[in-house]
Amino acid sequence: DTAVSQTPKYLVTQMGNDKSIKCEQNLGHDTMYWYKQDSKKFLKIMFSYNNKELIINETVPNRFSPKSPDKAHLNLHINSLELGDSAVYFCASSQRQTGILNGYTFGSGTRLTVV
Amino acid sequence: KQEVTQIPAALSVPEGENLVLNCSFTDSAIYNLQWFRQDPGKGLTSLLLIQSSQREQTSGRLNASLDKSSGRSTLYIAASQPGDSATYLCAVWATPLVFGKGTRLSVIA
Numbered sequence: 001d002t003a004v005s006q007t008p009k010y011l012v013t014q015m016g017n018d019k020s021i022k023c024e025q026n027l028g029h030d031t032m033y034w035y036k037q038d039s040k041k042f043l044k045i046m047f048s049y050n051n052k053e054l055i056i057n058e059t060v061p062n063r064f065s066p067k068s069p070d071k072a073h074l075n076l077h078i079n080s081l082e083l084g085d086s087a088v089y090f091c092a093s094s095q096r097q098t099g100i101l102n103g104y105t106f107g108s109g110t111r112l113t114v115v
Numbered sequence: 116k117q118e119v120t121q122i123p124a125a126l127s128v129p130e131g132e133n134l135v136l137n138c139s140f141t142d143s144a145i146y147n148l149q150w151f152r153q154d155p156g157k158g159l160t161s162l163l164l165i166q167s168s169q170r171e172q173t174s175g176r177l178n179a180s181l182d183k184s185s186g187r188s189t190l191y192i193a194a195s196q197p198g199d200s201a202t203y204l205c206a207v208w209a210t211p212l213v214f215g216k217g218t219r220l221s222v223i224a
Contacts, residue, residue, distance in 0.1 A: 108158035
């Protein structure tokens with residue numbers, strides 16, 4: 001049973017295209033996150049949703065738009081893709097109240113390559 | 116703003132050695148600290164979670180300590196094996212999880 005699953009695992013696309021990455025968690029967590037891991041392997045928060053409400057929105061270009069249809073899903077849509085968007089995108093989840101006991105669970109990542 | 120630093124950036128040791136990975140953070144107001152392992156091209160696997168009220172956690176050959184007042188954590192790996200080769204990431208939860216840049220460990224057989 002996959003706890004946090006992302007699709008697709010790999011995504012190769014041309015500059016200027018629009019693409020989406022999907023994330024689902026079956027842990028019953030109420031908070032989900034998108035992290036970006038750049039070419040230097042540094043992981044940085046992009047967005048966080050708690051019960052479908054946006055609670056963290058770091059300085060990310062507005063070409064990136066997260067959508068949370070319910071607390072088990074958090075999708076990431078990217079418009080007008082640029083070369084610099086190439087990275088690995090990780091979805092994660094936690095339970096906001098008891099997360100201090102259980103920590104974060106991460107998906108396996110989506111490797112996005114913009115050509 | 117919370118910053119997490121991991122030292123060393125890379126480490127290569129012969130099999131069987133005991134080793135220590137270091138993590139420091141600038142703001143001691145954290146909820147917990149989590150150590151992860153990342154294999155090349157893979158996702159993150161949680162190794163140990165230390166709550167802010169705890170001082171250490173152990174799992175098998177791994178032991179992690181936390182000293183909030185000094186803003187430090189260490190991950191101790193006993194009797195290292197080639198299968199331990201990976202990048203080890205320290206992350207502190209100050210809403211959200213803030214990561215260090217990791218320590219890339221190579222254990223040579």
